[in-house]
Amino acid sequence: MKTITEIKQCLDSLYGFDVLTKTRLRKFAYARKILTCLLSNYGHTNESITSQIGIEHHLIIYNHSTIDTIAKIDMVNYNRCIDKLDLKMRHIVSLNSLSANPVADEIHEKLKTLSRKDLVYFKSQIFKPFYKEVKFKESVLDNMK
Numbered sequence: 001m002k003t004i005t006e007i008k009q010c011l012d013s014l015y016g017f018d019v020l021t022k023t024r025l026r027k028f029a030y031a032r033k034i035l036t037c038l039l040s041n042y043g044h045t046n047e048s049i050t051s052q053i054g055i056e057h058h059l060i061i062y063n064h065s066t067i068d069t070i071a072k073i074d075m076v077n078y079n080r081c082i083d084k085l086d087l088k089m090r091h092i093v094s095l096n097s098l099s100a101n102p103v104a105d106e107i108h109e110k111l112k113t114l115s116r117k118d119l120v121y122f123k124s125q126i127f128k129p130f131y132k133e134v135k136f137k138e139s140v141l142d143n144m145k
Contacts, residue, residue: 002085004044004052010085011035014077020053030074033063038078040064042087068095 011019011031019031032055039049046060072095079091093108114122 001043002087004039004049006085007039007042007081007087008035008053010081011038011077014080014084020055026071030070031077032059033067033070034074034078034081036060036063037067038081042089070095 008019011034015027015031017028017031019028019035021028023029035053036049036055036059040046040060046057049055049060050057075092075095081087082089082091090109111119111122
């Protein structure tokens with residue numbers, strides 16, 4: 001398992017500055033957000049992050065809940081750090097997927113592995129009927145209100 005210091009140093013080199021610089025400038029705040037999310041997602045505890053780099057527990061939680069506000073370069077640096085350190089974890093696929101449901105992310109990842117023929121079949125025979133049924137149930141419930 002990579003240490004907190006190794007991951008921080010990797011991000012420092014990718015950003016070209018110390019990501020723990022004490023400032024509220026957006027590029028630094030987003031870099032710290034990436035650092036804390038990367039560390040947590042990799043398996044470091046909030047307590048170890050707080051004790052080793054001094055980011056308070058409530059800020060780690062805040063960074064996770066607002067990760068969908070990052071800029072594209074931050075997403076790229078998150079993924080580059082994973083690749084550079086060969087971390088065994090998922091990449092951020094897109095900024096739009098950050099606030100998505102983890103179940104939707106899992107389904108999306110599996111759908112990306114299907115052939116075009118299988119996707120066409122899935123869409124016509126499984127997804128469209130399922131979606132139609134969901135919308136029908138919603139309309140019935142709306143009419144009962």
